[in-house]
Amino acid sequence: MVTDSDVYEERYRWSRRTTSVVIGGALSVAVSIGVKMPLLPTMALFAGGVLAVLWGVLQRRVALRVDAAGVTLGGSSLRYRGSTAVVPWADIVTVLLWQQVLPTGTLMPYVGLIRRRGAAPLAGSAGRGGQAAAGGLVPDIPADTMTVSRAVNGWQLSRRGLASAVTGFAPNVLVVDHDTGRVITEDQE
Secondary structure (H helix, E strand, O other): OOOOOHOOOOOOOOOHHHHHHHHHHHHHHHHHHOOOHHHHHHHHHHHHHHHHHHHHHOOEEEEEEEEEOOOEEEOOOOOOHHOOOEHHHHHHHEEEEEEEEOOOOOOEEEEEEOOOOOOOOOOOOHHHHHHHHHOOOOOOOOOOHHEEEEEOOOOOOOOHHHHHHHHHOOOOEEEEOOOOOEEOOOOOO
């Protein structure tokens, strides 16, 4: 029998990346004061970004949750309610772990869902237009999977914890590492 202790949940929190964004944004605001350019728009842009990151971290909202209802993919800090998606187990075929190469050359890990054909569109999802736009970003990840993916950014992912919860709540759903093709189990990290 699966219990509440089997729930896997990660919340947005301080991480190396969020700390870097806040420090970088604060430095940009400080530098923009000494640069001859329109001060107000520049400061508003950088300060707004810093405040959005701080707001998201301080709220400690759910980034990812795996429970009896399915998988909750937390939304962005500025539109949390509108961009959070709850996907029921009946619609999930695979939990896919994948990575995107950023322009800086670093890798951004993602947790995505491969949904069954014919699954109803998610409330607040980008729909077909968003799928078409997402299609070219990472060519080997299906556009419909990208629309139900979240970057592991501002939170930590335990592959073991994720696999354990998925196995407990939906034994027929696999957690797959896209890069290696391997199924992730609760015995490995």
